């Protein structure tokens with residue numbers, strides 16, 4: 001095994017796994033900390049946790065358990081994968097988990113690099129941009145669980161961690177890996193613990209991929225992993241072959257959307273025009289246990305041919321704010337997640353085999369509710385969203401991060417599975 005990834009959510013984990021596979025690496029995704037006895041033969045193992053917004057101590061404990069599992073299998077390098085829009089408030093959990101992993105590895109320096117230029121997530125002078133808009137002005141300022149109100153990654157990192165952050169600017173990135181390594185040494189000598197790496201383009205990814213080759217722990221988004229994988233010329237194989245085991249199974253499909261991100265809103269609006277669609281009633285999610293069953297009955301009653309039916313809780317920011325004021329943000333989001341978990345379980349029992357899910361937390365709860373222990377990674381539907389196939393089960397899933405994919409993503413996913 002060359003790389004062990006600890007992902008803080010399920011969509012983020014399939015995102016990074018998809019990029020490793022696209023580089024021809026044999027990659028396996030395991031959901032939650034795997035059993036001690038499990039043995040895996042792969043170039044990269046991605047352990048997906050659901051630790052983005054749980055209490056910090058739980059995030060630390062689960063991340064350290066994942067680290068120990070990987071260490072016990074001789075893994076030489078570790079990647080803490082979090083969102084390319086950072087998705088972390090001053091409460092955590094990126095800072096606390098990074099500190100805990102550094103401590104466990106006996107290290108005192110790492111990179112902070114939430115970038116994915118192909119999906120418009122870039123860093124300039126330590127400020128994170130989403131499609132050219134500063135993070136705090138993007139749709140992420142309205143995120144229901146982790147609203148991002150500051151684009152300065154040094155500042156948000158320092159607010160939730162134990163050390164100082166510094167920046168490696170794009171002008172240094174332009175000079176190549178050796179210059180970046182020298183910048184690391186200079187930052188370290190000033191007592192900096194976290195180097196926030198600028199990345200504006202593909203060339204910067206390749207540079208950083210080489211520059212971090214000796215670092216035991218790296219942290220960030222899939223852009224960094226893409227750069228690292230490109231440097232492993234000895235491992236890179238045929239991408240189509242690496243994706244073969246994850247090709248989607250054929251069967252009945254459903255779309256479940258629990259993301260309120262800007263792009264998901266556009267995707268739901270486009271899909272609702274063409275396919276049978278049902279909006280979730282949050283009050284019912286909070287009030288009774290029979291609601292998920294009723295939703296399942298509706299899904300099952302939709303025509304078998306044509307586009308897959310969609311159940312969605314997706315709301316634009318103003319409507320979401322109203323729901324949150326009425327019921328409480330945490331209570332509402334938990335109830336919606338619980339409903340999607342129960343609905344997915346009912347649909348799997350009813351024979352549904354393809355699940356197209358929008359939203360990281362939503363994907364996490366659905367995967368856990370379906371009792372899926374691991375995924376083989378298939379071909380990408382859009383950058384960062386591969387089809388994945390449950391190990392040992394006849395189930396395929398597309399786990400879409402809130403802001404990933406184009407407007408016709410739900411259509412694209414079904415065409416890619418045909």
Ligand SMILES: Nc1ncnc2c1ncn2[C@@H]1O[C@H](COP(=O)(O)OP(=O)(O)O)[C@@H](O)[C@H]1O
Nearest residue numbers: 144259261313332333336337359360361362402
């Ligand atoms: N209508 C709604 N009212 C309240 N909370 C909601 C609603 N729809 C979705 N949510 C919650 O918002 C959160 C969205 O997070 P997530 O699934 O990670 O999406 P994203 O990938 O866009 O961040 C989930 O916890 C979900 O349950």
Ligand SMILES: O=C(O)[C@@H](O)C(=O)COP(=O)(O)O
Nearest residue numbers: 011012015083084360401402
């Ligand atoms: O890095 C990313 O942007 C994604 O891989 C990611 O982490 C997804 O998170 P959600 O937006 O919560 O789905």
